[in-house]
Amino acid sequence: MMLPTCSVPHNEIQPFHILNGLQELAQTRNFKAWFLDQFGVLHDGKQPYPGTISTLENLAKSGAKMVIISNSSRRSSTTMEKMKSLGFDPSLFVGAITSGELTHQNLQRRDDAWFAALGRSCIHMTWSDRGAISLEGLELQVVENVEEAEFILAHGTEALGHPSGAASPKKLEELENILERCAAKSIPMVVANPDFVTVEARALRLMPGSLAAKYKELGGEVKWMGKPDEMIYKSAMAMAGVDASDSIAVGDSLHHDIKGANEAGIQSVFITGGIHATELGLGSFGDIADLSLVQALASKYDAYPSYVLPAFCW
Template sequence: MSDTSPTNGPHPQILLRFRDLAERYDGILCDIWGVVHNGVRAWPDACDALHRFREAGGRVVLITNAPRPSGPIRAMLDGLKVPHHAYDDIVSSGDLTHAMLAERAGRKAFHLGPERDLGVFEGIDMPLTGADDAELVVNTGLFDDTTETPEDYADMLAAFRARDVEMVCANPDVVVERGDELLYCAGALADAYEALGGRVLWAGKPHPPIYDEALARLATAAGRPVERGRVLAIGDSLRTDLAGAARSGVDALFIASGIHGSELIREDALDLPGLEASFRQADVWPRAVMSRLVW
């Protein structure tokens, strides 16, 4: 694969085929929701593109803001028929959250989120308690993201703020794609808490620790360190994927059909002025843009 250096800038390349860019890189950090699948079904073309990149000698680490450890994420990918040959490893926001909680063992915690996310507490001495007695809020999302909105939590967040309770946000995403719907995530609640003046510790993208871990996993898969200038982050979120890539000094490929698809896809075509306006407003500039990941 030929040499390259980060070239994110105000004129991203519009791609029809990922193979036109792939040879520039030795490693990929690939988002999952919105790129590899939509929460209901996997995208075969995206899985094929990652597989072909690996066949050419590249390495792929899937990087996700899911608030569960990577083991359950792998099981979920198996259920969606995402082939193992499409990736080398997975690192999740849940992995980073588990490490944060281990450092705070012994504190009484209130779990703000659904029962399916309880795996972040596994093996940690952290008694779970009611909201009134909590010394720590572990925010993995809304209790019922199919019916609730962040406004439903206004009184609860205000009560935590009044006691200056620290919050760990296990998923910085504001929304996630599930089928044809966009559902609120933990990041929406954490944003609301910060707006009240609450203290929030963030796990996951766009914050550097998850990228440091993902790059370490990439080096393990490759059998050697991979220079950041030869790493490409692929994702569909301006706030997390593109901002995180920029902070970590790696190039980014933006997938426009994910959570921003309703804003940036018009009649099955990229809205180029809309893309430029969105990048300018967010002050993030990817190396390239695709509608969907296709080899």
Template structure:
């Protein structure tokens, strides 16, 4: 049974490295959570290493720039690994062809413009000319839903176009606003009969990349921290590593009135219904 804790410090001595989610754990899309920042700083001060692992559909240097703008101090982490890193590597290797229809916003421009050395460029074209699809998020993340893409997706599926999903998250909270992510588009594409390729959490490539870049050996004691039961916690379980479920993120409304203190009577039935057993549970990372 998952155990509720009140601070990362209660368990941190048992781990060498953290794979820590961003949205809902370290920040809310607009500003960092001071207690979460302090918890990561304390973990590193005692010799631990922190990998910020995010399903953001951009190469990590763009994620780092965003963290800097938010005011997340650099002594709270060692490196950033994004879904965009792993998905970009696959795209430039030709996973969905050399001519792609891109679904996403201008903020995801770096996914295409930041070309790795020696890689052959990928050209963005209209859907009618595409060999595949790259989804980094809706065109209008505030107002659109996956259903808005039904006609275009059905046309793409009829032509056998695969979709590369640069961000497997279904939804995130930007401040008080919940928005759809590329994962929701890819999930809908699959329900219509299409094929989608994933590279972020909970899928293997992002974890392999993080371990490689951190130089973690097979005996490293790792803890995955996140508020996504289908991404952070499912990914940790698939990797065979411990997890810390942050209830005060995406699912905050399910565990009682106090976001800092999830109610045990509500928590365990909810986890059972989700089919997940995180090692630890905390209201907010602190």
């Protein structure tokens, strides 16, 4: 049984269709647009998953428009460059929309009342090993003293940005201590990557959403950019020139990808071999998840996929 294309009722187990591959779905439903998560679906941050590239090529041959929607804190152009470096053909995609891109655009334009009220001085939490995020063009003043900050900008979980544009590595506990001081000052946070964790070479890596969740616990105000907020799905629909009924999202995070698709009123494919693999008792790529465990996990996260698939394969 397939879910309707409207918003999904909460707090009840929803039926979903188990797939062996995407071929049947692509040929029978003929969705005009596919919104694809990247980490945990297309690649693990280091290399594409087996069969992913050929699956993309087959979807493209079917006439589907494909858009990458990612909670990456980096801009869309950087995401496409990363995809190309991993062996993906950028011409297969209409484009990419990232939470980092949405963050950059809103900080730059400031045509939204919430962003217009932010001020210009910020504490910048960013990456170290992965490379700091550039704030060029945003006319922001990065400060290190909480007393001078008007908001927190969370791009990463490894370092604290300096006014020079450089960044110094920080332990998670150190960043959380800064958050405690910011919460006491009641300054808002913009989180440019709402993910709690991501898949990286089969391991899980802590993402900025974890800092945002901590800040919320402390009583801080958080602006979540990206999935599961429907804003990123609406942007993807606009990019592909489609409406909700012609769209389907593919992702490995129930809380972000699938719940976001539910909120946006579009159907979804849950890839079980991503960040929930351990929770589902999966040891190897392509392992089939136990249906009852998937149902229990969907109820836990209040996120209900239309279809379930072990991996992004044809």
